[in-house]
Every structure is written in C-alpha cells, then in structure tokens.
Amino acid sequence: MKYSNPIIRGFNPDPSICRSGRFYYLVTSTFEFYPGAPVYRSTNLVDWELISYALTRENGFKLGNCWSSGGLYAPTIRYHEGTYYIVTTNVSGEGHIIVHAKNPRGPWSKPVKVELPGIDPSITFADDTVYFTCTGRTPDENDCIVMTEINPVTGEILKEPVIISTGMSGKNPEGPHLYKIKDKYYLMLAEGGTEFGHMETIFRSDSPYGPYEGDPHNPIIRQRDNTHSSIRACGHADMVEDRRGRWWMVNLGVRNLTEPFVLLHNLGRETMLSSVVWTDEGWPVVGEDGFIFEEMEGELPGEEPVGPQNEFTDDFKDEKLNLNYGYLRDPEPENYELTPGGLLLHGSLVTLNDIASPTFIGLRQTEHCTKFKVNLRKISVEVGGRAGITAFYNESYHFEIYIGRDANGVYIGAARHIHDLFVEVYHENISPLVSSDVVRFIISADQTFYHASYKINGGKKREIARASTAGFCTEGTMSMTFTGTWLGMFAEKGDACFSDLSMTNKKS
Ligand code: 6LW
Numbered sequence: 001m002k003y004s005n006p007i008i009r010g011f012n013p014d015p016s017i018c019r020s021g022r023f024y025y026l027v028t029s030t031f032e033f034y035p036g037a038p039v040y041r042s043t044n045l046v047d048w049e050l051i052s053y054a055l056t057r058e059n060g061f062k063l064g065n066c067w068s069s070g071g072l073y074a075p076t077i078r079y080h081e082g083t084y085y086i087v088t089t090n091v092s093g094e095g096h097i098i099v100h101a102k103n104p105r106g107p108w109s110k111p112v113k114v115e116l117p118g119i120d121p122s123i124t125f126a127d128d129t130v131y132f133t134c135t136g137r138t139p140d141e142n143d144c145i146v147m148t149e150i151n152p153v154t155g156e157i158l159k160e161p162v163i164i165s166t167g168m169s170g171k172n173p174e175g176p177h178l179y180k181i182k183d184k185y186y187l188m189l190a191e192g193g194t195e196f197g198h199m200e201t202i203f204r205s206d207s208p209y210g211p212y213e214g215d216p217h218n219p220i221i222r223q224r225d226n227t228h229s230s231i232r233a234c235g236h237a238d239m240v241e242d243r244r245g246r247w248w249m250v251n252l253g254v255r256n257l258t259e260p261f262v263l264l265h266n267l268g269r270e271t272m273l274s275s276v277v278w279t280d281e282g283w284p285v286v287g288e289d290g291f292i293f294e295e296m297e298g299e300l301p302g303e304e305p306v307g308p309q310n311e312f313t314d315d316f317k318d319e320k321l322n323l324n325y326g327y328l329r330d331p332e333p334e335n336y337e338l339t340p341g342g343l344l345l346h347g348s349l350v351t352l353n354d355i356a357s358p359t360f361i362g363l364r365q366t367e368h369c370t371k372f373k374v375n376l377r378k379i380s381v382e383v384g385g386r387a388g389i390t391a392f393y394n395e396s397y398h399f400e401i402y403i404g405r406d407a408n409g410v411y412i413g414a415a416r417h418i419h420d421l422f423v424e425v426y427h428e429n430i431s432p433l434v435s436s437d438v439v440r441f442i443i444s445a446d447q448t449f450y451h452a453s454y455k456i457n458g459g460k461k462r463e464i465a466r467a468s469t470a471g472f473c474t475e476g477t478m479s480m481t482f483t484g485t486w487l488g489m490f491a492e493k494g495d496a497c498f499s500d501l502s503m504t505n506k507k508s
Helices: none
Strands: 002-004 016-020 023-027 036-042 049-055 076-080 083-090 095-101 112-114 122-126 129-137 143-149 162-165 174-181 184-191 199-205 231-241 247-255 270-278 284-286 295-297 311-314 336-339 342-347 359-364 369-394 397-406 409-418 421-429 439-445 449-456 462-468 486-506
Touching: 016 231, 016 247, 023 076, 023 083, 036 083, 049 083, 049 095, 076 122, 083 122, 122 174, 129 174, 143 174, 162 184, 174 231, 184 231, 199 231, 231 270, 247 284, 270 295, 342 359, 342 369, 359 369, 369 409, 397 421, 397 439, 397 449, 397 462, 397 486, 409 462, 421 462, 439 486
Parallel strands: 016 076
Antiparallel strands: 002 295, 016 023, 023 036, 036 049, 076 083, 083 095, 095 112, 122 129, 129 143, 143 162, 174 184, 184 199, 231 247, 247 270, 270 284, 311 486, 336 342, 342 486, 359 486, 369 397, 369 439, 369 486, 397 409, 409 421, 439 449, 449 462
C-alpha cells in the first residue's frame, strides 16, 4: 500500500510508538506548549487520531514560565500487561518523569520522578525487569548512554546506573531505545545531532548491559547522505512489531522550505514512517536502504490509508475545545470560554512577546501552503490591547494581524517579531466597531511568505502585510530551538469572540 510521509504532520518531533492488540499508540515532544505529550492512536500506522495528552493540569503537570524549547523533551511510550507507560523529561523542571494509565485516553497517573540526569528516557520490559536508558556523561565529560533498572510506578531506581554505549560517531548519542528480540538485546540510538547530520544507529549484545557490537551497516537511517531529499534530518527513531511479525520504524524528519537544498524548515520536526526488514545476519534495513521519502510503500497493517487531512474547521459549538489545539505553558482555563457566539478569549496583560502564558490557542501548521481564517466579533480591548490571529513560533518569532486600540480608537494592525525586533508594520484607524460587526482575519502561507489580510462585514479582502517564512525557521532562531510554527488566535488586555475557524492546506 502507498502512503505519504510525514504520517503526523507539523510540529511532532521525537516520536515513540508501541502496540496493544491491533492499536498503535504514538507520543511526541511538546516543549513549552501545553498540554504535554500528545498521544495519537492508529490501526494502520498512517492515519492517526489525537486521543489524549499524558501531562496536563488534571495530573498536576506544570510548565511554569519555562524558556522556549525548554519544558518537555523526548518521550517514550510502552505497553506492558494491560498498562501504558510514558516517560519523558521536563528539562525546565522535575527532570525525568513517568506516568501510567490503564486506558491510553487517560486518566494518566500523577507524574513520579526518576532521579537521574540526562534526557531522552526510555523503558524496556524484559526479563521481569524494567530497564531504563537515557543520555549521560562519561567521567571525561563526553556524551553517552546510561542504563539502570526502575520501578515504573514509583520511579524508584533499583540499580546503580552504568554506561552502556557512547555510540558510533561520538556526536550526540541520544534517543536510546532497548529491544529484546529473539534473546538478543538491540540498542538503537540517534546520533549526529537533530539537525542535517542526524542519523540512527543500532547495536547488539547477548546482555542488556553489553558489550554491544555495532551493525556493520550503521547508520541504519542515513538521510544525511541524501542532500537533495525533500525530507532531511531523519533520526530519533523507535521501532514496533505488528501482529504479523513485520517491523516498522517511526522517526523525526524535516521538510525543507522551497528547494531541497535550502536548509531551512518552519513546520518543525515531523513524524515519518518506514518499514524495517531484518537481514539473515539479524540486522535491520530501514526504508529504502536507510533512506526515507515523502511517498513510500509498505505492507501496512489495517485498512488502506486515508492520508493527510487537509481541512480543519471549527464552529466552536462542541462542549469542549478540540484536542488538536495547543496553548503556551500553563493557560488559565477561564480565559478560553465557549459561548453560543463562539470562543470568547479573555486577554490578560501577558502578550505574545512574553515568556509566559498569553491567551493564545493554536493549531500546528501542517503544510507549507495553508490558509488560516477566522471571524472576530464583540472585540473589546483596552488601549494597548490586541485581538487577532498569529503565525507563532515563539515569543521572538511571530507575525499577527489584529484589532487594536490606541488613543484615537480602534485600528487594524499587523506586527512582526523577529529576533530582538518587534515592530508594528501596519496601523490603520477604523470607525468604531459595533457588536454586529464581523471582522474576518486571514493568514495564508506559502513557501516564501505569510500574508495577512482582513475583511469587514464580508467586504473586499485587503492584504496589509507579509512576513518571510525564513523568519520562522528553527535554523535561524537566536537560541537553539526544537519547535515549529502554529497558526492561532490570541487576545491581550481585552476580549474578543472567535468563530467560523478554518485551516485549509494545499500540497506545496
Ligand atoms: C531531544 C534529543 C535532541 O530530546 O533534541 O538534538 C531533543 N537531540 O534527542 C529535543 O527534540
């Protein structure tokens, strides 16, 4: 069967996967975005439904005012004897935390700590033991992979951690996963760093504690060698066996902007799928000889794939907000009010420029070419307040169109934050709006620009500003970041009612 990569599009990095019966569950990183650790479910490995989050207000999780690209790093999900476990790292808080649930839709348990340094925790149930691996440092301060054994419910460490690998290349061995397959222990790692030198390697031993021999064909994902692929930076993988004994690999990758050789991506690191074939010598061959493509084929489990959904609409008539919405850090629930007229956002003094939790609610941008539209009514902001829509990467990289208020009354504005420059690029006072007035804001994105437009009461559409997509790329941020662009709604120092939302994608 043919399928398209990414299988989970937009900002969905560091995927980890497990299987229970005919259902597959996959979890990704979320950093400063809330809720934490989305759990997706599928029956065919290509069509995924977001069913829950492992870390939320309900189980006591908080991000505080974590720095952007802090918060929740890479997770791992595993299923064992009727219970699901997710382990991850809050690098801005408790470090490694683990939760469990009988139902992957939740409720998830309160997080317990695993008191070890490092990132990229993983657990393996084998030999009546729960092995715990993560990154570590050697005595001479080099990167390595360490392993111990834990109680997965309490997080208690049961054995002195030991170094089991420093990888093949020595640069950034991370994302470890340990598998026991036919009495051999396989240790799979991401190496090379999550940028364009990223790769995946695998090692094998008769003992979980090694010594490990490397696959003579390492790296098993070698996208770094294909400099003209439309998918780059592949690594940070996890493997799963389907009910027919076939193996599959999920990993992160990026889709470049414009030409394949332009090393810029604005959608974040996304989740890719490829098949795994084991050689007679007992080593895995991933995808097409270690390469992964946007269009692939495989003997997928389950039904024929439907493929990417290119239309998301919301009339805000449901009892709860759609699970696909994301927020920043610890949002105040009362600032997001579902009313008969739509989603009423209550803006606080916190703005999109702050490392905090502004009143923001967004969707991951899932294609380079997309159009995000929404109606605003009953806009009531103070002087200096704003309400509108935004293309948002983090507090230093965003572009928005909005209704604002200045000393002369209300105005249509557009503003851009890039690096340490925040500037209003358009400001036009308009006559006062009454409650029946409808402002429709549109942000349309292509490979080169985000375009901001508006209509009032169904009038002529006016484009008032644009911002280069290059300013939303991970490669260009002032500090090291790991996230992707969102398209969302926001309010600052006042309220606005949003309705008739649509996000329509076009294959670029
Ligand atoms: C992830 C680690 C990494 O934990 O980036 O560069 C971190 N490598 O594997 C965030 O995705």
